[in-house]
Amino acid sequence: MSSDLKNVIYEWLMNERLLGKTTIKLDSKIAANLIKIMKNESISLADTNPRPTNIYSVKPETKPASPSTPLTDKKPKPHIASPTPPEKKYVPIPKINPPLSNDNPELAECSKSVMQCTDCELHKGRKNIVFGEGDSKSKLMFIGEAPGAEEDSTGRPFVGSAGKVLTGLLADIGLKRENVYIANILKCRPPANRDPLPNEIAVCHHWLDKQIEIIKPKIICSLGRHSTHFLLGLEIPFNKIRGNIYDYKGIKVVPIFHPAALLYHPAWRVDTEKDFQTLKKLYGEQ
Numbered sequence: 002m003s004s005d006l007k008n009v010i011y012e013w014l015m016n017e018r019l020l021g022k023t024t025i026k027l028d029s030k031i032a033a034n035l036i037k038i039m040k041n042e043s044i045s046l047a048d049t050n051p052r053p054t055n056i057y058s059v060k061p062e063t064k065p066a067s068p069s070t071p072l073t074d075k076k077p078k079p080h081i082a083s084p085t086p087p088e089k090k091y092v093p094i095p096k097i098n099p100p101l102s103n104d105n106p107e108l109a110e111c112s113k114s115v116m117q118c119t120d121c122e123l124h125k126g127r128k129n130i131v132f133g134e135g136d137s138k139s140k141l142m143f144i145g146e147a148p149g150a151e152e153d154s155t156g157r158p159f160v161g162s163a164g165k166v167l168t169g170l171l172a173d174i175g176l177k178r179e180n181v182y183i184a185n186i187l188k189c190r191p192p193a194n195r196d197p198l199p200n201e202i203a204v205c206h207h208w209l210d211k212q213i214e215i216i217k218p219k220i221i222c223s224l225g226r227h228s229t230h231f232l233l234g235l236e237i238p239f240n241k242i243r244g245n246i247y248d249y250k251g252i253k254v255v256p257i258f259h260p261a262a263l264l265y266h267p268a269w270r271v272d273t274e275k276d277f278q279t280l281k282k283l284y285g286e287q
């Protein structure tokens with residue numbers, strides 16, 4: 002190869018770099034020939050490029066896109082597979098049909114009224130009202146924030162993946178879903194599972210107030226920061242309040258992580274299991 006051609010290649014690459022390009026699109030045959038010539042002639046980009054040489058690469062124009070061909074002799078770094086997430090503990094949700102709460106005439110009446118509710122915009126997108134279900138005489142009530150997609154489809158609270166986590170945590174302390182009462186602050190699903198808005202909570206919470214008044218639980222487990230904030234008005238970091246025992250109108254309240262959060266942060270399950278032991282102790286004392 003003449004030194005002229007070598008210089009032309011250097012100059013061309015320098016100009017491409019000055020134009021701010023980090024990759025150059027070339028026909029695959031030309032790219033292959035160029036790499037061959039550069040290897041044969043020991044052309045090093047480091048001689049012409051003051052920046053790290055691996056910013057240059059040649060991409061073939063043909064599809065499908067393949068990893069760009071580096072114009073260096075450096076071997077690509079080995080791919081490091083992301084760690085396998087810990088195994089999730091799921092427990093199937095038993096079918097309760099009809100919900101036990103229908104046995105209670107006051108709750109059944111309340112549920113009928115909620116079905117007519119159009120007090121906020123959420124009624125427009127709902128498939129079903131998710132009123133709540135479980136033992137209307139239970140000492141223990143769980144309160145989440147709002148229904149998700151699965152709940153909206155079935156009309157039952159906590160029946161998706163988060164519900165399976167909750168059912169598993171209950172099983173760990175020897176309880177079944179049928180032994181407790183489960184409800185949310187909002188009875189209709191917010192679009193795309195967004196957080197409940199303050200005005201939605203403001204117009205909807207009287208239904209939950211009524212449920213608490215009828216069920217008269219001794220213990221409420223607030224699931225996540227929204228229901229905890231609604232009941233206790235606490236704004237401090239959730240990790241500092243979870244597992245503690247608070248008071249709401251004479252009812253003991255234990256905030257715990259929302260079961261959905263455990264799906265994304267499996268390591269939080271350890272603390273949540275401890276918090277369920279607190280619930281178990283309180284439950285045994287009532």
Ligand code: SF4
Nearest residue numbers: 118121124188189205
């Ligand atoms: S979310 Fe509550 S207030 Fe809004 S329509 Fe549904 S039941 Fe009524």
